[in-house]
Amino acid sequence: MPIFDARDMIAFPNGDNTTDTVIGGIHFNTTVLDFFNFTLYDNGTLSNDSRCILTFEPYTPHLLFPNGSFVNNTSCYSAINPIGSRGIVGIIVACLFGLSLITVLVNLTKHGRRHLPAEKRFYPIGRRWQWYWAIFVCAAAIIGLFTGIDVDRFYLPELPLVLNVFFWFLMQMGTMALVWEAVRHWGSWMERQYIDPNPFVLQQTDKRGMFEFWLPLFFYLWLWLNFFLIVPRNWGNIELQRSPEQTLEFAIPTATDNRFKAAAFCLLICWLTTAVSLWHSIRHYEARNRGFFNRMVGGLGYMPFRFALIMPLGLSVVAYQALSAWKFDYSPLKVGTNLVAMYIGGYLPSFLIIVIQVVSGFLRQNEDLNLIRQRRMRGQELDQELGIAKKPAWWRRANGDVSTGNMRDVIMRNVREVGGGRATHANIEAAAETRAREANDAANATNANGGIEMSELGRTNSAASSVRTTGSRPPAYTRYGGKSEARRTEHAVQTVAGLLFPNATPPNQPATQPATQRGRDTAMSEDRPTNDRSQSTASGTSMTAPPMQIRSMLDV
Known part of the structure; x- marks a missing residue:
């Protein structure tokens, strides 16, 4: 070379x-x-x-x-010249990007924090991408501008010029991605608010959902085409600006070749894709107006005001990259380029886009907190429609409810109000008394009805309501008045067991009975009316005997 x-x-x-x-x-x-x-x-x-x-x-x-x-020789590629106008302006612009980087990090912390459980349909990283790209833009701009200081200081152009324009192209790509993610995420946020009251109102597999699935892939395809058309190339010809003849022969043909022009066209496709995404979100998630003019006015009114600013700025980014691909005198690839065109057309739009995004981020609320507020407002509207008036917080404190919010304290307070105790002592005795009282009420009702059929259909769970042919009715319940806790507990358990299982053999009686006792029981069973339930499945007296009187569901 x-x-x-x-x-x-x-x-x-x-x-x-x-x-x-x-x-x-x-x-x-x-x-x-x-x-x-x-x-x-x-x-x-x-x-x-x-x-x-x-x-x-x-x-x-x-x-x-x-x-x-x-x-004692000195290389031609040494920074021996003083800082020129390109370097001085670059330092100022780099400091501005550094300050904006701090505000971007603050907004990333604010809007990236999660206050609700993560949803599969709306990942938290979706709302962070615009801030990630803003960080990328600031970092690329700072590195490129500080390396551009040596463009004027080097006696012969070399690596600093290449680094300066390399990071400038990366900053252009990041700016378009920042605009895209801001618009795309606004549509995602509109969809999230739209389906929050009813998650099934929109499907993910319909035409709208599939369009939103493929559109980001289409955008990043053209963005990466812009990257591969610019970055992987021989940058050595850009350095050959050491004489007017050398610049005309090597630098200008390389800086204005077809690859740089095609890269600008790819960036234009990215901007048009962003505009289509904005139109799609307004169409599906905002109110529809009739007429072309009304739709245009309504769309401008529905979208955030920041989009009315960053979309034209994004188009100016595309325009300047195309201008530098056709006019070398205004390109940042030239050593002695027009600095007004370079910084106003090349760096100012990206900086203004970041400033607009940062100011909007400070004014907007975290999306999870905003969604919580919307849910609270919908709950209040439903309460008003149903006529439910919730008392303020001081009302509970005025009525003695001073709970600290501890669930254990709340449960213990409820237990004290209901009345708790040992399950083997107080509760069993209370249940036994209740069952004995029901048994006595059932026996009195039976005597009062005189054996009328179907006189009582309620289940009493007592021995009187389910008399077996071979069972014996337990004795009437009497509360034990002794001092032994163990004997009183045992007596209560035996009483409940006799009520629940009347056919069981009492623990104090032998399992086998003498023959005389069995004969007496047989004679008593023969004289017993046939309206009692038999253990046999055959029913030979159903036509001649009076109807069976049901006293309990156990007899059915």
Whole structure:
């Protein structure tokens, strides 16, 4: 790669003899210079296409060795010039981007914090992407602007120019992604508010949902095409601006080639995709107006005001990138470019977009908190429709409800109000008394009805309501008045067992009975009326016997 054009070469000045030359007041051997292919150029540099040194004062080398090395030489690619206008303005703009980066981080903390459980349909990272891209834009701008300081300070253009324009293109990409994520997330937020009262009002597999699924992929496809058309290339020709002839032959054709122009077209497709996303959100999640003019006015009124600002600014980003691809004089790839066009068209739109986003983020509420507020308002409206008036918080405190909110305290207070105790003592005795009282009431009702059929259908769970042919009715319940806690508990358990299982053999009686007792029971069973339930499945007396009187559900 040539460092200078051949037309910039000059002959070595004459010295004391034919093998001597004087450069910057220092004598050098022309034989050694010719052997190592060193050439003197009119801009005061000495180069052999692999090395380049400065020859003017105070950077002139002091001595040349026969092996081609110099003493106290200075490379041509050194920052020897003072900071120029490009660097001074770049420092100011970089400081502004640094301050905006702090505010972006504050907004990321505010709007990225989660106050509700994460939903599968709306991930928290969705509302953070716009702030992530804002951080990317600020970082790319700061790095590019600080590396641009050496563009003017380097005696010959080299790596600082490439780094400056490289991060500038990354900043352009991040700016378009920032605008896209701001618009896309606003549509997602509208959808979340729309379906919050009724999650089934919109499906994810319908035409609208599939359009929202494929649209981000379409946008990032064109954004990455912009990246691959710009970044993977040979940037060495951009550095070849060391003479007007070299700039015209190498730098301008590279900076205005078809790849840069196609990259600007891809960025335009990204902006149009963002506009379509904005139109789609207004169409599906806002009220519809009739007529083209009414729809246009209504759409501008429904969308946030910040979109009316950042969308034209995003289009200006595309316009300046296209302008730099066609006009090299206004491109940041030129060393001595038009600084007004560079900073106003190249950096100001990105900075204003971030400022608008930051101001809007400070004015807006966290989305989870906003959704909680909307749910509370809907609950109050429903209470008003149903006529429910909730008492204020001081009402409970005025009526003695001073609970601290501890669930254990609330449960203990409820237990004290109901009346708790040991399940084997107080509750069993209370249940036994209740069952004995029901049994006595059932027996009195039976005697009063005189055996009328279907006189009582209620279940009493007593021995009188389910008399078995082989069972015996337990004795009437009497409360034990002794002092032994164990005997009183045992007596209560036996009483309840007798009520629940009347056919069971009492614990104090043997399991087998004498023959005389069995005969007496058989005779009693023969004289018993047939309206009692039998253990046999055969019913031979159903036609001649009176109807069976049901006293309990156990007899059915």
